Amino acid sequence: MSGKRRRIAIVVTFVAIFVFLSLPWSVSRSVKGVVTGLFTPLFSVCRSVTDKLSEIWKVTFHGDNIVRENLRKERELLELRLKLAQEREKIRELSSLHSQLEEVAEGGFEVILARVIGREPDSWYQTLLIDRGAKDGVKNGVAVVHGENLVGRVIEVGGRWSRVRLILDVGSAVSAVTGNGDVPGIVIGSGPGELKMTLIRHNARVKVNDVVVTTHLSPVLTQEAPLPPGLVIGKIVGVSQEEEGLYQSALLESKVDFRHLSEVLAVVPK
Amino acid sequence: MKVRNVACVLLASVILQVILPNVVGLYEALRIQFALIAVVHFSLHEDWFRSAMIGVAGGLMVDLFSGGRIGVYALSYAIIGMVVGRAQERVFKDNFLAIAAVIVGASFLSSILVFNVLALYGIKMDYLGLFAKSVLPSAAANAIVGCTVFSISRRIQDARSRIWRGSHW
Numbered sequence: 001m002s003g004k005r006r007r008i009a010i011v012v013t014f015v016a017i018f019v020f021l022s023l024p025w026s027v028s029r030s031v032k033g034v035v036t037g038l039f040t041p042l043f044s045v046c047r048s049v050t051d052k053l054s055e056i057w058k059v060t061f062h063g064d065n066i067v068r069e070n071l072r073k074e075r076e077l078l079e080l081r082l083k084l085a086q087e088r089e090k091i092r093e094l095s096s097l098h099s100q101l102e103e104v105a106e107g108g109f110e111v112i113l114a115r116v117i118g119r120e121p122d123s124w125y126q127t128l129l130i131d132r133g134a135k136d137g138v139k140n141g142v143a144v145v146h147g148e149n150l151v152g153r154v155i156e157v158g159g160r161w162s163r164v165r166l167i168l169d170v171g172s173a174v175s176a177v178t179g180n181g182d183v184p185g186i187v188i189g190s191g192p193g194e195l196k197m198t199l200i201r202h203n204a205r206v207k208v209n210d211v212v213v214t215t216h217l218s219p220v221l222t223q224e225a226p227l228p229p230g231l232v233i234g235k236i237v238g239v240s241q242e243e244e245g246l247y248q249s250a251l252l253e254s255k256v257d258f259r260h261l262s263e264v265l266a267v268v269p270k
Numbered sequence: 271m272k273v274r275n276v277a278c279v280l281l282a283s284v285i286l287q288v289i290l291p292n293v294v295g296l297y298e299a300l301r302i303q304f305a306l307i308a309v310v311h312f313s314l315h316e317d318w319f320r321s322a323m324i325g326v327a328g329g330l331m332v333d334l335f336s337g338g339r340i341g342v343y344a345l346s347y348a349i350i351g352m353v354v355g356r357a358q359e360r361v362f363k364d365n366f367l368a369i370a371a372v373i374v375g376a377s378f379l380s381s382i383l384v385f386n387v388l389a390l391y392g393i394k395m396d397y398l399g400l401f402a403k404s405v406l407p408s409a410a411a412n413a414i415v416g417c418t419v420f421s422i423s424r425r426i427q428d429a430r431s432r433i434w435r436g437s438h439w
Contacts, residue, residue, distance in 0.1 A: 006319045010352075013326055017348065020333075020341035021387070028340045035334040043289060050293045119291035120337055121284060123301045123404040124384055124395075127337035129288075155337070163337060170395055191396055192404050262292075 033158050036129070040161040043117040044131050051115075051262070071263055074147050075111055078265060081148050082109055085230020089216060109228055112136055112266040114144075117161070123192055126169035126258075128152075132266060133160045143214070143227040143267045149256045150174065150214060150231040151264050162266070166258060167233065168193060175217045175226070176233055178210045187212065187233050187252065195234055195252035206250055210236045228267050276312060276324055283308045284331040300407050303377065305332050307416040309347050310354055310376050311423065314363060318355035325351025339391070346383040350376045366417045373416040377409035 020028075086108075114136075118129035132138050134157045144151045144164045152172065156163035165172055168189040176187045176197060183204040190196040197212055214231040234252035241248050283304035291301060309328045313321035329347030333340045354372060362368050385397050 010319065010322060013322070013348065014345075017326065017341045017345045020330075020344065021339060023340065025339070031340060032334050039285070039335075042285065046289045047292065116292055118288040118335075121287040121301065121305070121332050121335050122303065122343070122384070123400075123408065124388065125337040128292075165337060169337075170393055191399050 029156055033156060036156075036161060036163070037158045040117065040129070040131070040158065043129060043161075044115075047115055047117040047131070071113070075113060075265060078145065078148055079109075079111055082111075082228055082230065082267065085213075085228070089229040108270045110137065110268045110270050112138060112268060113263060114138075114162075114266055115263055116261050125171075126152075126166040126189060126192070127155070128164050128166065128261065130162050130164060130264060130266070131160065133158045133162050135159050137268055138162045138266050139268055142269070143231060144264050145231055145267055146256050146261060146264050148232050149254060150227070150233050151256055151258075151261065153227070154266065164264070167195060167254065168258065174233060175215050176212045177215045178206060178212055178236075183210075184215065184217075185212075185250075193258070195254060197236070197250040197252055198247065200248045200250060202246055202248055204248070206236060206239055206248070208236055208238065212236065212250075212252055228269075231267075277327065279308050279312075280305060280324070280328045280331055283328070284335055287332070288335050300404070300411060302411045302415050303380070303408065304415070305329075305343075306347065306350070306376060306380055307373060307412055307419055309351050310373055310416065311419060313351045313354035314358045314361060314369070314372070316355055316358075318352050321351035321355025321358075322348050323351070325349070338388075342384055342387050343380075345387060346380045349383060350379055353379065363420075366420070369420050370413040370417050373413045374409045377412050378405065381405040381409075 023031075112132050114130035114132035116128050117131045120127045130138075130144070138154060138157055140154055140157050142154050144154060150167055152164045152166040152169070153174075154162045155165045166189070167174060167187065170189050170191070172187075172189045174187045175184070177184050183200060183206055185197045185200040187195055187197050197206075200206055212233045212235070214227045214229055214233060216226045216229045232255065234254040236250045237253045238251040239248060240250070287302070287304045290304075305328045309321075309325050312324045316324065325347035326344050328351075329342075329344035330340070332343040332347070336343065354376060357372075361372055381401070385395065385400075388395065
């Protein structure tokens, strides 16, 4: 190819890339969905192989084959805790009679066990792929948990797969309250492994070791669906007060070991 | 280099990049960028135009498996391919330090490009924090893995050329 043709080809390529970049998010998502759907069986097989190998390793060297049983118990425990959290929320908000709360409390949740089959190829985004999708009952926007701790939210759903945006992702925003329920705020991802609770009232009393949980209210800014109330997001490890600011913020630490997540639970409203 | 072989290597690299963090959870922010290593590897053996095209292909594959928009990595890897393809004649390919330096440079350049593209979409991040926590360790890991890949690839090439010479002697 001559030098002139090469230069034209390069210009055309870069223009095509800019067209891709300016595609609407929905188009981008559906294109990626097709490709992810094609490779999901491969990811699932890889996960099964590594799971088997790790099981053999554990049984051989540690005699530890009760991990799966623990996960089942965890699932049952979570269902009970969710019910309890709903009841507490109902009592707390009874005076205001929120119609939305009633809907959540009466509806209940179904918990779907899913395996993590893939991760984000780079560290700019914080997402993971799970092997359950629309055919299993997973819906867009539902919460994904590990034990009683919030892991993230489903952002893409395919037939037999879903993509979960972790709470650590910079694009994640979750409505939250402190454990006693009187200090609201928004929890956002603020870099790899970091969580921050923002928009806390300037005069609100928040302190280190306070537990932060989800609330049924959805963030107005992100317009995302509400999450089940009472899921643990993390524990406050630092508070930063601004002298003249309207709000204060807090650094959180999640109990979830995001590096070693192999199985999670999708909490789907019934 | 055959297009089919390049495509297969790039696809395998991206799949490995998706699966590996799931199996080996060393450090949450550490990601070995196999696709970037593959792009640099090919670019050190090709001219700037082919390198840019290989970069586009590799970047698009990463985009398709990532949680972000399509085109972010395609743009970044295309520029990296073009830069490395232009500079390849000046790189002494027998020296692993030089190769490690190229891979580290490519990792830094990729991070700067991706950071700026994301900033254009309003995704704000603390670059310095991210650099210390993620970019730097990932670049170091890329350099180690990249040099190993180069070493293996060179041995395979040497073995193939010995077989070829033997059959034509």
